[in-house]
Amino acid sequence: MPILYTTEATASGGGRSGRSVTADGVLDVQFTVPKELGGDGARGTxxxxxxxxxxxxxxxxxxxxxxxxxxxxxxxxxxxxxxxxxxxxxxxxxxxxxxxxxxxxxxxxxxxxxxxxxxxxxxxxxxxxxxxxxxxxxxxx
Structure with a gap:
C-alpha cells in the first residue's frame, strides 16, 4: 500500500495521566484518567x-x-x-x-x-x- 501521509505523536509521563505531542507540535494534549477507570476525573482528555x-x-x-x-x-x-x-x-x-x-x-x-x-x-x-x-x-x- 503506498502511504500518502504519515504523522507521529509521542506520549510521555504517566501514559493515561501524561502528555502527548505530535511531531509538528500542532496537537499537544494532557491526558487524565476518567473516574470510570479509577482516575480523579480531572479535566483533560x-x-x-x-x-x-x-x-x-x-x-x-x-x-x-x-x-x-x-x-x-x-x-x-x-x-x-x-x-x-x-x-x-x-x-x-x-x-x-x-x-x-x-x-x-x-x-x-x-x-x-x-x-x-x-x-x-x-x-x-x-x-x-x-x-x-x-x-x-x-x-x-
Whole structure:
C-alpha cells in the first residue's frame, strides 16, 4: 500500500495521566484518567476521546468522498458521532475497545443515506482497521 501521509505523536509521563505531542507540535494534549477507570476525573482528555474524534472526522470525510462519487450533495449539517468504549477483554489479557457510529444526514432519503453510509464504512480507514483487526508493528527504540 503506498502511504500518502504519515504523522507521529509521542506520549510521555504517566501514559493515561501524561502528555502527548505530535511531531509538528500542532496537537499537544494532557491526558487524565476518567473516574470510570479509577482516575480523579480531572479535566483533560483520554485516548478514547481522541479515537472517537479521529474516527468521526475520518468517517465523515469518507462519507463526503462517497457522496461526491455518486453526485449526491450532503447537507452542511451532516454529522457523524463516534461512541468509543474500553473494557477488559474476555481473555483476561488486557483491554479492548469497541466503537459505534451514528450518522445524521438531515433531509436525505433514508435508503440513499444507508447506501452512502455502507459504502463509507468500506472506504474509511478507521472502519477498515476496526473490521480487520489490523496488526500493528511494535518495536523498541
Amino acid at each position: 483520554n485516548p478514547e476521546q481522541l479515537f472517537a474524534t479521529g474516527y468521526s472526522a475520518c468517517f465523515l470525510g469518507a462519507l463526503r468522498v462517497v457522496a461526491g462519487q455518486k453526485k449526491v450533495k450532503l447537507p452542511d449539517d451532516t454529522t457523524v458521532t463516534a461512541k468509543v468504549g474500553i473494557g477488559p477483554r474476555d481473555d483476561g489479557q488486557g483491554f479492548g475497545i469497541e466503537a459505534a457510529l451514528t450518522v445524521d444526514i438531515p433531509g436525505l432519503d433514508r435508503d440513499l443515506a444507508e447506501a452512502l453510509v455502507a459504502q463509507a464504512h468500506i472506504v474509511c480507514p478507521y472502519s477498515h482497521a476496526m473490521r480487520t483487526a489490523t496488526e500493528v508493528p511494535v518495536s523498541v527504540a
